[in-house]
Amino acid sequence: MAKQTITTPQGVALYPWLSKPDTEYNKDGEYKVNLVLSKEKAQPIIDTINEVFSENLKDEMKKQKKKTLKTANPPYADELDDDGKPTGNVIFKFKSKAAYKPAIFDANGETLIDTQIWGGSEIRVNAALYPYFVSSIGAGVSLKLRAVQVIALVEGSEGAGRFGFEKTAGYVQKEKDEGAEVFNEPTAVPDIKVAEPEVVKSKPEDDGSTDIADIVDKWGAKD
Numbered sequence: 001m002a003k004q005t006i007t008t009p010q011g012v013a014l015y016p017w018l019s020k021p022d023t024e025y026n027k028d029g030e031y032k033v034n035l036v037l038s039k040e041k042a043q044p045i046i047d048t049i050n051e052v053f054s055e056n057l058k059d060e061m062k063k064q065k066k067k068t069l070k071t072a073n074p075p076y077a078d079e080l081d082d083d084g085k086p087t088g089n090v091i092f093k094f095k096s097k098a099a100y101k102p103a104i105f106d107a108n109g110e111t112l113i114d115t116q117i118w119g120g121s122e123i124r125v126n127a128a129l130y131p132y133f134v135s136s137i138g139a140g141v142s143l144k145l146r147a148v149q150v151i152a153l154v155e156g157s158e159g160a161g162r163f164g165f166e167k168t169a170g171y172v173q174k175e176k177d178e179g180a181e182v183f184n185e186p187t188a189v190p191d192i193k194v195a196e197p198e199v200v201k202s203k204p205e206d207d208g209s210t211d212i213a214d215i216v217d218k219w220g221a222k223d
Helices: 039-064 159-163 212-220
Strands: 004-007 011-022 030-038 076-080 086-097 103-105 122-134 138-152
Touching: 004 039, 030 039, 030 122, 030 138, 039 076, 039 086, 039 122, 039 138, 039 212, 086 122
Parallel strands: 086 138, 103 138
Antiparallel strands: 004 122, 011 030, 011 122, 030 086, 076 086, 122 138
């Protein structure tokens, strides 16, 4: 099956590791970013991913000579609010090995160098769709990160807002008078972005279903 590529609409970046690879859960390191899109913008991408998954499943069933196979989690899921309810948005997960640093461009298409991209930045993502089958995990499709275009950059600390504090009435520090004794503040501890490990849910090899469309629908509905 020929590899397909996608370029997403503009969305919001979550947990971006684009300037350097993340080694928290993979010692070899990997570049990654989650992208939040509205359901409307996400649907064409979901359809493309599901088509690739369907073809991959058919091919693997023929190779394995089985009527059903395990399926890995799809590379997308509904975004949930604090109460566990869908927000109406979809989150896509993109990754690439440390050896394949994604190209990063600005809104004009010019290459960005040494730019720190933080969560909340508005970006577009280009990725290759890689169908796979691993016996312990099952059949699936991964989104291999290739390039990112930054439309609106969030860079550096976001201040008290990132802890949920809003501006309110109350104590405000006074401006220091010129010549007054000044104490140096301790160096701020950098905000460490921790990537959430993926939890793979496999479905039994034999659930009595041999309808490809039905399997694809169930796959797309996985959490």
